[in-house]
Amino acid sequence: QVQLQESGPGLVKPSETLSLTCTVSGGSISSYYWSWIRQPPGKGLEWIGYIYYSGSTNYNPSLKSRVTISVDTSKNQFSLKLNSVTAADTAVYYCARVSPAAQYYYGMDVWGQGTTVTVSS
Amino acid sequence: SSELTQDPAVSVALGQTVRITCQGDSLRSYYATWYQQKPGQAPLLVIYGKNDRPSGIPDRFSGSSSGNTASLTITGAQAEDEADYYCNSRDSSGNPWVFGGGTKLTVL
Numbered sequence: 001q002v003q004l005q006e007s008g009p010g011l012v013k014p015s016e017t018l019s020l021t022c023t024v025s026g027g028s029i030s031s032y033y034w035s036w037i038r039q040p041p042g043k044g045l046e047w048i049g050y051i052y053y054s055g056s057t058n059y060n061p062s063l064k065s066r067v068t069i070s071v072d073t074s075k076n077q078f079s080l081k082l083n084s085v086t087a088a089d090t091a092v093y094y095c096a097r098v099s100p101a102a103q104y105y106y107g108m109d110v111w112g113q114g115t116t117v118t119v120s121s
Numbered sequence: 122s123s124e125l126t127q128d129p130a131v132s133v134a135l136g137q138t139v140r141i142t143c144q145g146d147s148l149r150s151y152y153a154t155w156y157q158q159k160p161g162q163a164p165l166l167v168i169y170g171k172n173d174r175p176s177g178i179p180d181r182f183s184g185s186s187s188g189n190t191a192s193l194t195i196t197g198a199q200a201e202d203e204a205d206y207y208c209n210s211r212d213s214s215g216n217p218w219v220f221g222g223g224t225k226l227t228v229l
Contacts, residue, residue: 045220060218106217107154107169
């Protein structure tokens with residue numbers, strides 16, 4: 001079955017760029033939408049954006065000016081870059097797959113375990 | 122408005138039925154998607170669309186909608202259902218960015 005694994009630095013300095021990669025195993029990245037979601041400590045979920053395997057993207061307006069999501073189908077990976085980070089970007093970052101059955105509703109059926117990113121000097 | 126409002130906390134006696142609600146203007150046009158999240162775990166998709174459950178989700182979970190309110194009902198709540206529940210739907214542009222603040226369900 002499909003599994004997702006986030007990877008990247010756990011500590012990022014303020015004003016720098018947060019970079020994370022999600023590796024898809026057990027299946028192909030092709031023909032699906034892939035998302036990044038984050039959750040600040042003790043708070044709710046925030047959808048950052050999503051990418052189709054072909055490379056088309058859609059970003060949450062609240063983060064759009066700072067976000068880039070990209071895909072590398074040859075490596076079965078997709079990535080997140082968030083620039084000019086502040087302490088408010090400290091969160092658990094999840095990657096997830098939009099379920100093909102729930103695609104119209106953007107239901108995400110496979111999630112990574114999440115990776116904690118702390119923004120601090 | 123693109124906001125979704127959930128009660129912060131709800132409790133239910135073991136084996137009883139509980140309804141978790143989500144309110145927002147967008148729910149007049151779009152169904153809610155529901156996620157369960159246990160401490161230290163990633164969210165789990167439990168309901169999407171009118172009332173669809175992914176494979177492996179028990180049929181005690183069901184969804185419904187009326188006006189600007191979507192509901193997740195657990196019929197015969199079990200101890201393992203104790204978790205945070207989040208609703209998600211679309212904003213006025215049709216994008217799926219909007220999450221409710223979450224409801225912490227306690228099973229007594």
